[in-house]
Amino acid sequence: MELKRESRSSGDTRKKHHLIKRLKKAAKLGEKLENLCSREAGKVDTRTVLEAQVGTAHQETLCQSIIDDIDPNIRYCAYVLRLGADSASDVEGLVKMTIGKNKGVGLDLLEAEVEAASLTSITWRGHTVPLRNADLAICILKAQDATTNLENASDADVEEATKMEMFDSLLEAYGDAERFAKNAVKEDMEATAKVKSSKSEQFSSDLNFVYNYVAYNYLSRRIQRNLMLVDSLRHKLEQEHSEGARFICGKYQDIVKLYDNVLQDSLALSQEIDAKIWYFKAWRTLYVASAYEILNKDWEAISLLGRAREYNSQARSALSQVTVPDKDDILVVTLKEVEELENIIRSYRCKARATWHLRHSGSDDSDVTKKLGELTIDEKSKSDVKEIIEEVKPNF
Structure with missing residues (x-):
C-alpha cells in the first residue's frame, strides 16, 4: 500500500516507473512464496499458507491497479502510431514494435x-x-x-x-x-x-x-585480416602497372608495414609456424626490394631479393618437416604457395639484374625504358624472361 500511495502522489515519471517495477517484483515474490507453501503443505501451518495466498492476491491487485492507471496512456500512444482500433491489439503491437526497435532492456x-x-x-x-x-x-x-x-x-x-x-x-x-x-x-x-x-x-x-x-x-584472425589488406594493395599495384602508371613507393611501404604486423603477430604464436614466419618474411623483403627498385637503387634491390630467396628456402625446409597439417589451423601455407613465391622472386631478380646492366651499359633512358617494358614479372613466364635477357646481353 505504501508503494501504491507513493506512486500516485509522486509527480516524477521516472520515480513512478521505478515504483511500478518494485510492485511487479513484489508480486512475483509473493507468487513464489505461495507456490512454496502449497508444495510444502504438510510442513507449513494453515495460517502461513493463507497469509501467503492473501499476500499474493493483494500484490497482484496492486500491480494490476497500477497497470490500469497507465493503460490509457499506452492506448493513446498506440492510437497516435496508428497501430489498430482494438485496445488489446494496440498494446500488443506497441510492445512488439518497441522490442523490435530496441530489443528490450x-x-x-x-x-x-x-x-x-x-x-x-x-x-x-x-x-x-x-x-x-x-x-x-x-x-x-x-x-x-x-x-x-x-x-x-x-x-x-x-x-x-x-x-x-x-x-x-x-x-x-x-x-x-x-x-x-x-x-x-x-x-x-x-x-x-x-x-x-x-x-x-x-x-x-x-x-x-x-x-x-x-x-x-585472435592472433590468427589479425594476421588473416592484414593479409587481406595486403592482397587488396597488391591488386591495386598490379592494376596500375597494367595501365602503365608509375608505381608509388608509398604503397610498397604500406605493404611492408602490413607484413611487419603479420610477423609481429606470428612471433607471438608457437614455434610450429616457423614456415609461416619465413614465408611472410620473404614476402616482406620482396616488397622492400621493389621499393628500392623504384628509387633506382638496383643493387640494393638485388641484394634484398637474394635475402628473400633465402627466407623462402627456410620456409620450404620448415614446411617439409611438417608431417600432418593441423586441420584446425586458420592460416595455412602450402608447398605450392612457397614454390609460387620462389618463381616470383626469381622473376623479380631477373628484371632487377637486367635493369642494373641496362643502366650501366651506356644505353640512353628511352632504350632502357623500352627494354624494361618487354620484361615480365609473371612467375608463369620463365622462358620469356630468359629470352628477353638474352636479347639484352649484346648491349651490356
Missing part, C-alpha cells in the same frame, strides 16, 4: 546468457576441456557467430568493405574473450598460490588451454 544480454549455457566445452587440436566461465562463454559464442558470418561471406560475392567490417566484429569478440581469459588466468594464479590441490591443478590446466585457444584465434 537487456534482451541481447539475456539471449547471450541463454546461448552461453549451451556452450559447456571447447574442442581444439584433439582436446576437449570444459568451459566454466559464463562471461568467457558469451564472448566465444559471439566470436563463433562472427566467424560463421565471415566464412559465409567468403563463399559469396561480398564487397571488401563488408568483409572488413565482419573482421572488425570478429576481432572485437576475440579481444573481449582474451581479456576475460587473461583475467581468469590471473585470478586463478592468485588463488592457487595460497592453496593447491589436484582439482585446482586440473582447473588451471583447462583454463590455460582455453586462454591459448582464444589467443591463437
Whole structure:
C-alpha cells in the first residue's frame, strides 16, 4: 500500500516507473512464496499458507491497479502510431514494435546468457576441456557467430568493405574473450598460490588451454585480416602497372608495414609456424626490394631479393618437416604457395639484374625504358624472361 500511495502522489515519471517495477517484483515474490507453501503443505501451518495466498492476491491487485492507471496512456500512444482500433491489439503491437526497435532492456544480454549455457566445452587440436566461465562463454559464442558470418561471406560475392567490417566484429569478440581469459588466468594464479590441490591443478590446466585457444584465434584472425589488406594493395599495384602508371613507393611501404604486423603477430604464436614466419618474411623483403627498385637503387634491390630467396628456402625446409597439417589451423601455407613465391622472386631478380646492366651499359633512358617494358614479372613466364635477357646481353 505504501508503494501504491507513493506512486500516485509522486509527480516524477521516472520515480513512478521505478515504483511500478518494485510492485511487479513484489508480486512475483509473493507468487513464489505461495507456490512454496502449497508444495510444502504438510510442513507449513494453515495460517502461513493463507497469509501467503492473501499476500499474493493483494500484490497482484496492486500491480494490476497500477497497470490500469497507465493503460490509457499506452492506448493513446498506440492510437497516435496508428497501430489498430482494438485496445488489446494496440498494446500488443506497441510492445512488439518497441522490442523490435530496441530489443528490450537487456534482451541481447539475456539471449547471450541463454546461448552461453549451451556452450559447456571447447574442442581444439584433439582436446576437449570444459568451459566454466559464463562471461568467457558469451564472448566465444559471439566470436563463433562472427566467424560463421565471415566464412559465409567468403563463399559469396561480398564487397571488401563488408568483409572488413565482419573482421572488425570478429576481432572485437576475440579481444573481449582474451581479456576475460587473461583475467581468469590471473585470478586463478592468485588463488592457487595460497592453496593447491589436484582439482585446482586440473582447473588451471583447462583454463590455460582455453586462454591459448582464444589467443591463437585472435592472433590468427589479425594476421588473416592484414593479409587481406595486403592482397587488396597488391591488386591495386598490379592494376596500375597494367595501365602503365608509375608505381608509388608509398604503397610498397604500406605493404611492408602490413607484413611487419603479420610477423609481429606470428612471433607471438608457437614455434610450429616457423614456415609461416619465413614465408611472410620473404614476402616482406620482396616488397622492400621493389621499393628500392623504384628509387633506382638496383643493387640494393638485388641484394634484398637474394635475402628473400633465402627466407623462402627456410620456409620450404620448415614446411617439409611438417608431417600432418593441423586441420584446425586458420592460416595455412602450402608447398605450392612457397614454390609460387620462389618463381616470383626469381622473376623479380631477373628484371632487377637486367635493369642494373641496362643502366650501366651506356644505353640512353628511352632504350632502357623500352627494354624494361618487354620484361615480365609473371612467375608463369620463365622462358620469356630468359629470352628477353638474352636479347639484352649484346648491349651490356
